[in-house]
Amino acid sequence: MDLHYLHDIHHPESKLFPPHNIVDTSGRELYGKVGKLYETxxxxxxxxxxxxxxxxxxxxxxxxSLLRERSINQVEIVGVCTDICVLHTAISAYNLGYKISVPAEGVASFNQKGHEWALAHFKNSLGAEVEQHV
Structure with missing residues (x-):
């Protein structure tokens, strides 16, 4: 889960995005289907x-390390933003040898073109299974 500290001028994202996911705020809460699943x-x-x-x-x-200790070799990636955090995580998963799936319903972005590009990139360049909306 993304974690940031208020007024952290040294974090590289502080120059790129407004404050988000600040520790001890509601901005770090999981919500929707993911929040409900996590609670259970x-x-x-x-x-x-x-x-x-x-x-x-x-x-x-x-x-x-946690995945390898448990002999897990496949990851399902959900989150925001599709073309930022999800993308970077998927690329690392690919480079580390994991099989990747990305449910299109489980990712989103404020940039629709970036979102669509990333979904295509997961499938075409990382060999990921991209599960489309049903």
Whole structure:
């Protein structure tokens, strides 16, 4: 989960985007279907809530180690923004050898062209299964 600190002028995103996902604010809450799912499974011992401070969920986090320790070789990526955080995470997953699936209903962006480009990139360049809306 994306994590930022209020007034952190040293984080590279502070020059690119307005403050978002600030620690200890409602901006970090999961919502919708993902929030409901997390509420039902969060107490299970195999569920981990991992904070990240960069676009890529693998960078500087224990995600790769946790997956490999459990012999998990496939990831399903959901989140925002399709063409930023989801994209960088998918590229790392690909480079680390994971099979990737991205449910189109589980990703979004404020940039519709970027969203559509990223969905095509996942499929055409990363070999990901992109599950379309039904």
């Amino acid at each position: 499974i969060k107490a299970q011992p195999n569920v981990h809530f991992i904070d990240k401070t960069r676009y890529d969920s693998f960078f500087g986090t224990p995600l790769d």
